[in-house]
Amino acid sequence: AQSVTQLGSHVSVSEGALVLLRCNYSSSVPPYLFWYVQYPNQGLQLLLKYTSAATLVKGINGFEAEFKKSETSFHLTKPSAHMSDAAEYFCAVTLTGTASKLTFGTGTRLQVTL
């Protein structure tokens, strides 16, 4: 079975600083990996996805993530944080095949301070 672990339930950065949100996965077969963002009282929005093409994936709002098989990691980064980035971020994994079931991490709440 596949799973993801997000290190750090809360991360606080200053506006303009680097954002780094950590995600490690466990999967017996090559996975598909995703980052979703959730703003208060809203559903989830897809930031980016890895589906075995390029290992460095660029997403929306200036976010990107790098798939590192040797480290089983898929960390999310953004060079310069903006106040509007404050939200909860979820890493998720699914396997190729006929189903679309996503297994989510526990989430990381990003706080951006002035």
Add this chain to the structure above:
Amino acid sequence: KAGVTQTPRYLIKTRGQQVTLSCSPISGHRSVSWYQQTPGQGLQFLFEYFSETQRNKGNFPGRFSGRQFSNSRSEMNVSTLELGDSALYLCASSLSLGTGGEQYFGPGTRLTVT
């Protein structure tokens, strides 16, 4: 193109009652998945429907059920509500099965059981 819509957005029910939640996927999307989000358990997969058939099911009791109609709209039902069923229920749609999990989420239905 309109996004995923869920109705109602908020619902308050009493223990022992039953509830039906509705989800309309993005036009052209044929797969609908349901997730439960709670502070304690996080995001958990409930089930997935495609072509009016349940294709995948999570680890929830039989009180949780769903269906999909020929126009891809989906409903989920929870019978004999318990306090622990209080949660945000998210619906997600995708074009078809096995699309690498690129799912588009609705805003959710916030269910409160008293």
